[in-house]
Amino acid sequence: MHNWINNFSTQEIILSDGHEGWNKAILSERISRISEALMARKDPKAPIGILADNTPEWIAVDLATQALGITLVPLPSFFTSNQLVHTIRTSGIQALFCSNNEFARNLGFVFKTNYKGTLSLFESASTITSIASVVNINNVQKITFTSGTTSEPKGVCLSTQQQWDVAKALAVSLRSLGIKKHLNLLPLPVLLENIAGVYTAFLCGAENICLPLADVGLLGASQFKADTCINAINKYQAESVILLPQMLQALIINSTQNDPRLKSLKFVAVGGAKIPEGLILAARAKGIPAYEGYGLSECSSVVTLNTPSSDKLGSVGQPLGNRKIRIAKDGEIEIAGQGATHYLGESVTSNEWLATGDLGHLDEEGYLFIDGRKKNVLITSFGRNVSPEWPESLLLGSSVIAQAVVMGDGQASLTALIVPVNTSISGIQIKQAIDQVNQQLPDYARISNWLLAEPMTPANGFTTINGRPKRKAIESHYKQALDELYTQPASQVI
Numbered sequence: 001m002h003n004w005i006n007n008f009s010t011q012e013i014i015l016s017d018g019h020e021g022w023n024k025a026i027l028s029e030r031i032s033r034i035s036e037a038l039m040a041r042k043d044p045k046a047p048i049g050i051l052a053d054n055t056p057e058w059i060a061v062d063l064a065t066q067a068l069g070i071t072l073v074p075l076p077s078f079f080t081s082n083q084l085v086h087t088i089r090t091s092g093i094q095a096l097f098c099s100n101n102e103f104a105r106n107l108g109f110v111f112k113t114n115y116k117g118t119l120s121l122f123e124s125a126s127t128i129t130s131i132a133s134v135v136n137i138n139n140v141q142k143i144t145f146t147s148g149t150t151s152e153p154k155g156v157c158l159s160t161q162q163q164w165d166v167a168k169a170l171a172v173s174l175r176s177l178g179i180k181k182h183l184n185l186l187p188l189p190v191l192l193e194n195i196a197g198v199y200t201a202f203l204c205g206a207e208n209i210c211l212p213l214a215d216v217g218l219l220g221a222s223q224f225k226a227d228t229c230i231n232a233i234n235k236y237q238a239e240s241v242i243l244l245p246q247m248l249q250a251l252i253i254n255s256t257q258n259d260p261r262l263k264s265l266k267f268v269a270v271g272g273a274k275i276p277e278g279l280i281l282a283a284r285a286k287g288i289p290a291y292e293g294y295g296l297s298e299c300s301s302v303v304t305l306n307t308p309s310s311d312k313l314g315s316v317g318q319p320l321g322n323r324k325i326r327i328a329k330d331g332e333i334e335i336a337g338q339g340a341t342h343y344l345g346e347s348v349t350s351n352e353w354l355a356t357g358d359l360g361h362l363d364e365e366g367y368l369f370i371d372g373r374k375k376n377v378l379i380t381s382f383g384r385n386v387s388p389e390w391p392e393s394l395l396l397g398s399s400v401i402a403q404a405v406v407m408g409d410g411q412a413s414l415t416a417l418i419v420p421v422n423t424s425i426s427g428i429q430i431k432q433a434i435d436q437v438n439q440q441l442p443d444y445a446r447i448s449n450w451l452l453a454e455p456m457t458p459a460n461g462f463t464t465i466n467g468r469p470k471r472k473a474i475e476s477h478y479k480q481a482l483d484e485l486y487t488q489p490a491s492q493v494i
Contacts, residue, residue, distance in 0.1 A: 007205035046094035074189035155344030167199035183238035272466030278397030413448035
């Protein structure tokens, strides 16, 4: 175990599930028990999977694999059966921690071991003895599978050091806030919570309050009950949380001015997708200390972050102490300091600079601004280039729009797919919001048409795990409606 354990006294609570608190002795005992079970497997060094709700034991499994040098593969609960099977086969998982016996069996993990805990450990009937001979997983502690832009998840391979280096840099930036209680709101397979949440809290000497996701308002992959979340923050007096933009928007809508239920919060990190400047302003006006950051899985999550002592509205902050950023000639953001990058099944890349695929710029003080995705640029029939994230961020700054995806490559004008914040929002309200946004845009980037869309989530394949839209899947799904719309007069409301 890392020396972060010394940040806690003997009886201080390190982890809790809302009912039971774990101190040093309890955590060490759980890690030892998990380690014994892992070493008793038929192939003790084979990768181990975990498919479970948020729980302190999930974190203990993570720490045990680090101590043993075993590769851990967190499986997101919202993956489809085909995605789970693909992930299991490509990573060579030979055993699985899971709380659902039937689910484990259906995935091929038919032998239940004698391990006793809130999770059960199942072994596979597979005859593979070592995946190391198939793919390169040397020095790989974690393979994080992202839903990405295709139906088959892609595995990013990370070492223990790469992950903790990010947490250490975050701890340096946040230690002055004196945070002592962090509430885990995102699923633990999400690196943003796993590293920026759990590990950083450990390094700051803060307790991780790890509740079942339903207890903090996250139901499945698409439903978020803001009142449940707000009440959990109040009940456990959480001082820090990490949110996706849609979650922050819901908190703003469902909280009062300087809501007493949120007064314990010292720092609210928001990331995963581009965040409208108006959303941060609205949060702070309500008394929610929201700060935007930026990162990617290939860099073990966070790369830049705004903090109370270093903040510039509209930017995603300055680079962490272990990162360097430069902008290529074509505007692409490049990052150094993450070490060798490695995708499962591909060779290790030793290039110092990682091309992110994101477009952006740095100001004179070193703050990074995101301008959009390089591959997402729309070229209108008039030859104008538009990053869809630009009008999208303005649309999402509206109080009536929860999600917006802008289309129109090769068309004379742009169209927006709109998901309102609730079903009571009228077409007139949406039209008014779009008109207000259009006043802030040049004519070539304005929204001429719009369609109502179903909520876009990882579960239906329309967003990544961090909430970024999967544009090809969305465009394919709505192709017929979009084609019909392009033949109708502008501003047609459907």
